[in-house]
Amino acid sequence: METALCLVVGCLFTVALYLLLSKHIIRMLLGVVLLGNGVNLLIFTAGRVSSIAPPLVPAGAETPLTDVANPLPQALILTAIVISFSFFAFLLVLAYRAYQDLGTDDTDQMRVAEPEDDGPPPLGY
């Protein structure tokens, strides 16, 4: 099970990196989503896939009766999902606004902050 999950994580990372290397922001956004999901799956796998029993303590008992799933990775993933979702929402708005204002989603043509024809500094006075 862990091997299969590792392969899935590897595929997600490969696709995400390929998309992130693109010049176009819309592809980079998709890359960010896939990268975030790949990480979540990686944390889940790193916590070991041992048992599928939910980590619940039945009424009257003080400890779980059987082996249960590791709850810590799930707490970590929940945090990471919330964070990556909010960042993705921010990036979407930012990318859309940048597309509206700059008229391009090609990062090579986004040269407002670093103009290309900005000559050398004055060499004397």
Add this chain to the structure above:
Amino acid sequence: MAGPSDLAALKAEAMVEGALAPIDYLVVAPVAVCLLFSAVLLMLRKRIDWHPWLAIPGFLALFAIDVLLLLKVALEGPQTMMMGNWKPPFGIAFTVDMLGALFVTTAGFVGLAATIYATFSISRTERRYGFFPFLFLMMGGVSGAFLTGDVFNLYVWFEVLLIGSFGLLILGSEHEQLDGATKYCFLNLVATTLFLITISYLYGLFGTLNMADISGKAGRFEDDGALLTISVLFLIAFAMKAAAFPLNFWLPASYHTPRFVVSALFAGLLTKVGVYALIRMVLMLFPAQHADLATIIGWVAALTMLVGAFGALAQSDLRRLLNYFVIAGIGTIFAGLALTETGGAGEALATAASAATGTDGGMSAAATTGSAAPLVTGTSNLVVGLSGAVFYALHSIVVMTALYLTAGTAARIAGSSSLRGMGGLWRRAPGLAALMLVFLFAVSGLPPFSGFWPKVILVRGAFQSGLPWLGAVILLTGFLMTVASARVFALAFWRDAPEPALAGARDFGPTGQPSPLLSILPLLILAVFVVAAGVSPQWLVTLTEVAARGVVDPAAYVGSVFGGAS
């Protein structure tokens, strides 16, 4: 079946009995104050006239708490607070040692100065869009990153400070800002995601995320390849956060676009959080792997310094030039992290200390002789390098913030931030020009200011640990930065103002002269540190050396978390 007695036993194993004393909450107080003020200011979003007058007391309180924390750590050693009374390693630990305390206090110091500057330089519209809440949120994230003792928690604070910084970066929504913010946001998000990937490997290997716990287990761990992989991933992630070559391209693309006060805080604090995390995660947790990686860190440091220095020489805009000064500073800090135990026992600190005594004259002779003794005894190159790196990082936090703030006032007076359009400031604002000269001297590493002593320590350390080329690059970078600084001063301050008013003159904030006190006070506050650390460096060298020793031998850190019974 488990009975009530078992439950009591389990509780005794996992939880601390009894309540915490109020003084123990000091460890989390910096974060709590920041988040509290952020929330209160957000609720008062309709009363934007109150914002500056609430923000200044907020930052005064933050700085006071930071100083108290530093004093407590200096007197009693590392402090730990466990969340929810859970025993380590079950709960989330906040652990502050000398390294974290020094960084968090310096962060509070520059935060205070920047807030005073922001009270007049940030317009009402920008206040309405939430400048001060974002500022407190970012400071909360920065403070949390310096104080936490849990790796996943460190990731969360990175994200908190990133969200705050995104808000500050796009405040104003100019085309330039949208362009810069796009690159900043994507690359920083990828860097933190890489950090998270590394955390999941770390968790998979050790089954714990408590730094003190990992520190104990890493020494007994056998699979060196896995630890080396994790260390390399940490190095890449934090080099990206710190803008070290070749992962530095997002910084010159974005740091000159927001308001000057925002640039100042970003340049001072955000890259240094990456440096701090690198020291904490790689040097403290994986010392053996750090020794393997030291050569690579040395090359990264040398190239980063040269990229920063040559980049600064090529710029015609004052702010973009300062962007490259930040990068050169990061390279210098990395140079200190490249020194290892190999080679003879260094005497650099001791020599620097005795040299410092010569400069102060008799003034602080008593204090120096009091603390000189421990500096002489068997100081290893690792401690020397780390101590110089921490000293340089603290200096860089203060002086980069000061330079951007001074540049902001200069650009406002001159109506331009281009070196082609500025001029005549020496005549129009002599006080400002004098302060600029102090900060330019400091950033270039010239005595008698704060940049000189850490460079002395680093260059001597590099020569003594068999890396003379690294020492040479530090000196060459210092020379090139002096040339770039001289050009800034000659063009923007010394020469007469260019005759035709520049067509591209820009508006740098609300019009009308700020009250002289408000515009000069934050610069004076920062200059106090720059001069104090330059004229009498001994107190800071002593503190950074304690910090470096705490990282090289984390027994006190681990003991603070596990109550001495690690």
